[in-house]
Amino acid sequence: MSKLIYDPSEYIKGLQQILVSDKKKIVFLFGAGTSVAKKNKISINIPAVAKMTEIVEKELFKKDKYKSAIEEIKSEIGQDNFNIETFLTNIVQKNQIICTGNLNGLNKGELCSLIEETKEQIRKIVSKHKEIFENDGIDNLIHVDFAEWIKRADRKQAIELFTTNYDYFFELGMEEKNIPYYDGFTGSYNPFFHSESVEDLCYLPKQTKLWKIHGSLGWHYNEKNKKVLRTYSDGDDIMIYPSILKYINSKKQPYAALMDRLTNILKQPDTVLITCGYSFNDEHINERIFTALQSNTAAHVYALYYDINWKDGEKIYTLTEDSDIVKLIKTNRKISIYGCRNAVIGCQYGKWKLKRKPDKVDAENINLYFDTEYASKENPINDEKKENDSLSGEGELILPDFTKFVAFLQSMILHDDRR
Template sequence: MEIFFYKGNENVLESKKEQTSEKSNETDLKKIQDSFLKALDNKNLSFLLGSGCSSFKLETTEGKFKEIGIPVMAPMASEFYGSKEFKEEKEWLKSTLSIEVDGDIFSKNLEVFLSTLHSLSFYLQKTLSEEEIDQIPLSIQEKSFADLTNCEKVESIILKARNYLLQKCLNEDNAKPEKDKPPVDQPLIELYKQFYRKLLTRNPTLPRLNIFTTNYDLYSERAMDLLGIHYVNGFTGGISKFFNPAIFNYALAEKMDLSQSKWSVIDNFFYLYKIHGSVNWIQAEGENKLFNVKEIQEPTFEDLEDESTIMIHPTPLKYNASLGSPYSDLFREFQKKLMQNNNILVTIGYSFSDEHINNLIFQAFTIPSFRLIVIGEPTEKNAIGKLMALNDSRIWIIGEKWPEEKSDYVPLHFFKRFVEQVLPDLTAEDLDKKMEKTIQNLKDLLK
């Protein structure tokens, strides 16, 4: 398969082959790894993880492939629109509101669909009294869809789509361990663990890494918890954790010299920014809390389905969802990090389909020292191809051409192969694995 490494629109692997007459993938991978190792030593480094990072398919005994992680947005949207439970709502949207869910606008993105419905709901509720608005949740529970008002029908569809997203992102069927067996999604957890474990080997004298993600799921948190990695995700507190963006200005440090006020930031520490929210964030009231977003520990669908407001983007708030807290605070942090001098942003599993995020990335190019490393495949139609067409040497694009005849093939720009083959494989990983095994053996001895 053809591996590529573009700087601007020049594939530096091709020029290397012309000079050396070497055509092996191992040589290409070595060159990519060496370049990536230098990027990891950059002072200001951030990662942006998209939905592709949490998708993971395993081959079944029948030779088919089963999704054990979380599908990317396009197949998720297709499944929801095509379900029997959505048939009546789909017909009503088309006949009454002229909304074609199978059209170009909505067919591949449930977030855009939800955003449109929230705007419609906001408009329709402006024609109602407060009593009528308060009655909507009760009406949705008691009446059939056909008997609901237009406003109630929109709210009913929003609730159905939101709960569908919740179930998919919680992934409870695959995340629950069976008797004497690990959970089905264990390979995905191990992949995330490997990703964070490798990033720990970055020079400890450099600022801590920033991990931005558009994903609602909890795979990053689960992986870091299992590795004993400390992270700041914007929430403070003990039993009740509430959002407070000021925490992003803090770091976890250890005292180096007891006789002086000398501190050093610990090595196993990351900043995690979930810029589209999370399945375990809800809107809740707290005493003396300026921000009313609460983090739920060990969330289940049963716990969350009755919550009026789950903080996944887009969320209906009293003001515009994309401008309100916590989203505005998280996007502000994203912009602040991008605007630092000598900053590198690495995107993985991100298709550049979010205009809010894209605008901030494009603004960063006004800083000469900014670099963007895209792990993905450029085509004539997609946004990555348009980035390559800019012919800016500050834009690196790394990946592999995906052969159409092999639908089950995993190219280099997929999260699995990126973690296993592009991220430098340093010896500290072996040490961590031995430590994990020793701890597990000790637990077995104490049983």
């Protein structure tokens, strides 16, 4: 059975039209990949899962009482499956069942300490805001360029951003560009989370919305007045950490109100959700998206899915026809997933391939989103020396890389309309 062919020039042109038009309600869902993205070599970013796991493990190993426990747990999980989420899930589950005995050589109190210290290490890793300012690195943050697109895009309806990230990168970008935004908190001395305003889709209609659905640095729960407050970041920040408890915690406030917002806005007419840096590994979020799409015939989701893994110096593309995410996406025609080499559109799996060799007029635009043999900077698609060479048409969609996606967004804004 031959694989379907999807011409990226056709499908990305459709995405461009959606983004430049003000008829659609544009919603973004940004995952961890957007905090990994770097504008340049000196950009400060959040490490990916593998590196984060390595850092946390190294810090925990400084305490002898954890060494053998971690090694045992790693053996139980398996080296290929061991990461910060599987590790935290493992110790959380053990802490739920342990009573007076020991597991992996740790008693209940020591397991509790291991859980809290693991969370603290994660919090330290994502707390990059001070480092950015100390190194005068705000201009090297790709999120500033994204904020510039928000500021310059001429849209009647405000952009809504949902993110699973805890860091301040999107806040830093919008504040650098003087963009007013609303995140569900109101007040000055002790800003508090106001769930009613999150539920009202007409609240502050002109302001950009930033919804941090897994919590954030600087969020605290005040036991005395039972409110979620926003203040300085410290060890008491409330966040949904990567573990099996994500689904349970997402049903609590303030997360439930934010998840309801995601569901409700996807039920609105002419809504388009674009995801980037999101892996579709969070079942509680997937459930909300799929449920909302069942009741809205006009909504659509475009998932920009970065599926490149490296093994022994070779690129491995994980968006294969038998992968779990492809099976998931195939259950709903209203979701299109754009991987780096392949895509699922209309529940049909296929590969990216240009149907014809682009002319010089098309070449510059194609270079913004697709790499072929002739589409790289070293060997541009419209290189006259290659005019007579054959072109396979196959290549790599680069938009799943958040940095490239932001450049793509900015290309749709005329340079002479800067404000």
